[in-house]
Amino acid sequence: QVQLVQSGAEVKKPGASVKVSCKASGDTFTNNAIHWVRQAPGQRPEWMGWINAGNGKTKYSQRFQGRVTIMRDKSATTAYMELSSLGSEDTAMYYCARVTTAHDGFDIWGQGTMVTVSS
Amino acid sequence: QSVLTQPPSVSGAPGQRVTISCTGSSSNIGAGFGVQWYQQVPGTAPKLLIYENKSRPSGVPDRFSGSKSGTSASLAITGLQAEDEAEYFCQSIDISLSGSYVFGTGTKVTVL
Numbered sequence: 130q131v132q133l134v135q136s137g138a139e140v141k142k143p144g145a146s147v148k149v150s151c152k153a154s155g156d157t158f159t160n161n162a163i164h165w166v167r168q169a170p171g172q173r174p175e176w177m178g179w180i181n182a183g184n185g186k187t188k189y190s191q192r193f194q195g196r197v198t199i200m201r202d203k204s205a206t207t208a209y210m211e212l213s214s215l216g217s218e219d220t221a222m223y224y225c226a227r228v229t230t231a232h233d234g235f236d237i238w239g240q241g242t243m244v245t246v247s248s
Numbered sequence: 249q250s251v252l253t254q255p256p257s258v259s260g261a262p263g264q265r266v267t268i269s270c271t272g273s274s275s276n277i278g279a280g281f282g283v284q285w286y287q288q289v290p291g292t293a294p295k296l297l298i299y300e301n302k303s304r305p306s307g308v309p310d311r312f313s314g315s316k317s318g319t320s321a322s323l324a325i326t327g328l329q330a331e332d333e334a335e336y337f338c339q340s341i342d343i344s345l346s347g348s349y350v351f352g353t354g355t356k357v358t359v360l
Contacts, residue, residue: 164349173337174286174294176349190348224293232300233341233349234284238293 131156133163133225133239140245146213149242151225158206159183162228164235165199165210169221179228180208215246251276251345252338252352259358260328268355270321270338276350278319281341285314285323288335297336298323325357333359 136150151163164179178189180199187199193212201208208225223242226235253271260266270283277283283301286294296305298314301321311332313324321340325332338352 166349173351173354174339175351188347191346226293232284232303233282234296234299234339235286235294236296236299236305238295241293 131161131227131237133227133237135223135225135239135242138243138245140247141215143216143246143248145215145246146211147215147244148209148211149223149225149244151208151210151239153182153206153208153227158201159203162230163199163201163208164226164228165197165223166226166235167219167221167223169218172221174224175221177210177212182208212244215244217246220244220246251342251350252340254336254338254352254355256353257356257358259360261360262328262330264328265324265326266328266357267325268323268336268338268357270323270352272319272321272340274319275344276319276340276342277316277321279343281343283314283316283321284339285312285321286337286339287332288337290335294337328359330359333357 132155134152139147161182165177166174168174177193180187198211225239227237258266285298287297288294297312301316302314311327315322336355342350
């Protein structure tokens, strides 16, 4: 059973970028589809994009296209999400989550990384 | 814009049955994409309760059940317990948004 452990909380200034990591263990890393979902305080989760950990192919939400980059390091069994041009509206909890080949649900989640954007 | 719409809140006494609706459209639920349901307790990540409309992952009590009809889906909780008090979200995929994963507006379940 795969486990996902994320990097710690971040505080950034407007206009900066943030990079969050998600380390996978307990399963063959390259068998997984790792997604990124964020949730602003009191709001519903919002899907940002995903990466096929095996071949590195990515797909992004139109809402974040051009501002988000998802990548992975197979040797480190870690996925990363980088979001640029941060604004206060990007203050949120950022989660990585796995989707299996069996269905389109997020069955395993990281613990979340709080990103605060403040001047 | 809300792609998947849920009632803001539902409540019930311990032991009762409550249902949560998730209303979509022909570009998501009605297009044949599966519906998932998540439970989220404050301060924690969402937990998958139901996948592919009605299937339960291992470890999820059978008090939770899901169904789908047309462009809508429902989650039912029978034998409501205090520990079920949480926020619940539905989720599907929307082809009008280039195959994006979309979440419902969320429903707060309160155990009276």
